[in-house]
Amino acid sequence: MAIKNIDKLIADINQNKMEKKLGIAEVFGSNVFNDAVMKKMLPKATYAELKKVQAGETTLTLEVANVVAGAMKDWAISRGASHYTHWFQPLTGKTAEKHDSFLSPQADGSAIAEFSGKQLIQGEPDASSFPSGGIRATFEARGYTAWDCTSPAFLKEDAAGDVTFCIPTAFCSYTGEALDKKTPLLRSMEAVSKQAVRVLNALGEKNVKRVTSTVGPEQEYFLIDKKYFDARIDLVSTGRTLFGAASPKGQELEDQYFGAIKDRISKFMKDLDIELWKMGISAKTKHNEVAPAQYEMAPIFSTTNIAADHNQLVMETMQKVALRNGLVCLLYEKPFAGVNGSGKHNNWSLATDMGMNLLEPGHTPHANEIFLTFLSAVLTAVDTHADKLRAGAANPGNDLRLGANEAPPAIISVFLGSFLSQLLDNLTKGKATQSKGQQFLKIGVDTLPALPLDNTDRNRTSPFAFTGNKFEFRMVPSSASIAGPNCVLNTIVAEALDGIAGRLEKSKDVNKEVAAIVKETWTKHSKVVFNGNNYSEEWIKEAEKRGLPNIHSSIEAYAAMNNKDAVRLFEKYNVLSKRELHSRYEVYLEQYVKHINIEARAAILMAKTQYVPAVIQYTGELAEVISKLKEIRSDSSVQESLLAQVSELLKSAQEKLIALEENSAKASGISNIEKKAASYRDTVFPSQVELRKDIDALEQLLPCDLWPVPTYADMLFNF
C-alpha cells in the first residue's frame, strides 16, 4: 500500500474514533458561532452590547461590529474556514452565497487574514442576476446584504472538507427595498411583537418587552436511487415525474407510515442528523411518511427567522447528504402522481421574552384571558385574510396537491376541536361549559373558565389546526421557503392584535372588554372554524355557503397579495410597500410561467426522443412478426390487435405532442405577464396532462425492456 493511502487510512481511523467519542451534545452546534462561543471569545462589554442589539434595544455600532468580526474570523479560521459568505435568500426561494477569502494581500507579497466590522455588517453582491420584479434595473445592479445578527453565523462543510463561514443576511436594493424573503419576515416579526406587547401590557403584563413568533416546520421529502433519477429527464429538469403509469402497489396497504426504516434510509437519516446538529439545527423526529419512498423530519421549534434559515439549510443538507448516499432527495410538492405529495407543516405560535407561550391555555383565569385574547386575534386574522394566507402557501407544485384528497383543500379554515369550539360558543351565548363531566365555573361574563390542556382532539385534514398550544398551518409547500407564509401570518395577526389593543387601552374594565372581544370574534368569525373532514365534497359546498374563498391555482392566489387591501395592510405595518408587493407578484408570475414552460419542454423532449422512438421500434417489431406469421399462414390476430392498439395510442400521442408544442409557442408569445401565466395554466399545462395519458397507457402495453425510462415501481420500491 502506498504511503499516501496509509496516511489516509490512519486519518480515517482517527476521524472515526473522534466521531465515536464525540457525543451528540458535543456535536450539536459545534459549527455555530453561538452564544456560548461569543461569551467565551468576546470582551464582556462587547458581548453585553451585542445582546442589546439582538434584543432590539440599541443599534449596532461599527466599533462593536469590528470586535465581533475579529472574533468570528479567529474562530472560523481555527475551525478550518478560509472563506466567508453573506448568506441570503433571494426571491427564487433558494439561498445564495458568494465566497470571499479572509486573506488580504500585503504590499510585500505576503497575505494576512482580515475581516472587518464593515465586511460583517454589509456586503455588496452584484444583484443583477436575481429576480427583482422590476425594482432594480440592471444598470443600477447594486444590491446590499445586511447582517441579521439575531440568527447565528455558522460553518458549512462540504463533502470534500471545504469549510465556509456563513453570515445570515437580508438582501435589499440600493433604495432599501427588500429583494429577498428574509427582510419582510424580520419586519413582520417586529410588527407582531409591537402589537402583542401592547395587548399584553393592557392585560396587566407590564414587564413584557418583546414577543417573538416561533415556528417548527415539519419537512416532508422523497428519496429515490440516484441511478433512476439520472435516467429521467423530467426529474432532472423539473423535480417531478411528468409521465409514469402507477405501479401495481401504491400506498393502499398503509404499510409505509411510521413503518420500519430501511437500512439505507436509516444511514441517510443518521448522516443528516449529524450534519444538522453540527449547524445547531435540532433535528428531532424522523419517520416514514404515507407514500412509498416518502419521509419526514421535524426539528424543535425556534424563533421564526432562525427557523426559516434552518429550514433552508435542512433542505440543502438533505439534498447533499442524499447524494453522498447514492440517493436523490426530492423536495417537489408532487413528484409522483397517484401517491401523496409533500408539504411542510408550519407549527406557529407567539412567545414572550419571559418565555410564556401565548397560545397555551393556562390554569388560572388570567392565563386563560390571555389565551382567549390571542386565540381571538388568530381567528380574526385568518378569517379576514384567508386569501393572503392562501397566497403565502402558493407555488406551482402545490397546485397539484391542494384539494387532491391528501392535502387540505384550497379553502382556508381553522380547526379548534369540539371542546374549544363549544366553549367559545357557550361563552358567546352566556352558557357554562362541561368538560369530562366537570362543570366549569362561570361567574358573570367577566371571568373566563379554566381550560383543561388535554382537551383538544386531532384533525389531520385541516389546513390550519389548533394542536393544544400552537397552530399548525398545513398548506405550506414542501420545497418553498417558510419565510413567506410566516410573514403573512405575523402581519395579519399583528393587525388583529392592533385592533384588540386599541380597545383594551381605552377600556375601563379590561376583563369585561376581553369577554366582549371573545364574543364578538366568535359571532363574526366562527364561520372560518370547521372541525369536520376537510377532504369531503360536502365541505366544499358548505364553505361556499359560508362565503369562504376557494382559490384553486397559485396564479390566482398571488393576486391577493397585490390588491388594494394587501397594500393597505402590509404598508400599515411596514412589512412590504406597494412596490415591493407588486415586484413579488411579477416575480412569482414569471416563475410560474418558467416552471410550466420547463415542464412542457421536458415533456416534449422525452416524448420525441424517448417514448415515440421506443413505440416505433415496438410497432416495427410487431409488424415484422405479423408478416412472418402470415408467410407461414399462422394466426397473427393477437399481434395484429396489439399493433392496432399501440398504433392508435401512438397516433393520438403524436397529435397531443403537436398540440403541446403549439400551445407552448402561443403562450410564450404573450407579453402581458398575467395573461401569459393564465395561458400556461389553461392551455400548456392541460395539454401536457393529455399527452401523459397516452404515454402512460403505452407504458402498460410495451415490453418492459423496451421502455426507455425507469418506472414508478423502480423508483418507489427499489432500494
Ligand code: ADP
Ligand atoms: P405533532 O403536533 O405534529 O404531533 P409535535 O408536538 O412534535 O408534533 O410538534 C410538531 C412541531 O411543532 C415540532 O417542530 C415542534 O417543535 C413544534 N412546536 C411545538 N411547540 C411549538 C411552539 N410553541 N411554537 C412553534 N412550534 C412549536
Ligand code: MG
Ligand atoms: Mg404535525
